[in-house]
Amino acid sequence: MRDVMEALRKREAEEKVPAIRLEIDYYLMTLYDAMQEDDENAVKLTKEKLQVLSEQLNGFES
Numbered sequence: 364m365r366d367v368m369e370a371l372r373k374r375e376a377e378e379k380v381p382a383i384r385l386e387i388d389y390y391l392m393t394l395y396d397a398m399q400e401d402d403e404n405a406v407k408l409t410k411e412k413l414q415v416l417s418e419q420l421n422g423f424e425s
Contacts, residue, residue, distance in 0.1 A: 376423040383420045387413065 390413050397405035 380420065380423050383416055383423070387416050387420070390416065 390409055394406060394409040394413065397409055
C-alpha cells in the first residue's frame with residue numbers, strides 16, 4: 364500500500380511541477396513589470412504569490 368501511495372505522489376509531482384514552474388515564470392514577469400512601474404502594492408502581492416508557489420514547488424521536489 365505504501366508503494367502505491369508513493370507512486371501516486373510521484374505521478375502527481377510529475378504533473379504539477381511543470382505547471383508550477385510556468386506559473387512562477389509568469390509571476391516573475393509580473394513582478395518585473397510592477398517594479399518597473401513602481402507599483403508597490405502589485406510588488407507586494409506578487410511576492411506573496413511567488414512565496415506560496417515556491418513552497419509548493421519545494422514540497423513536490425523534496
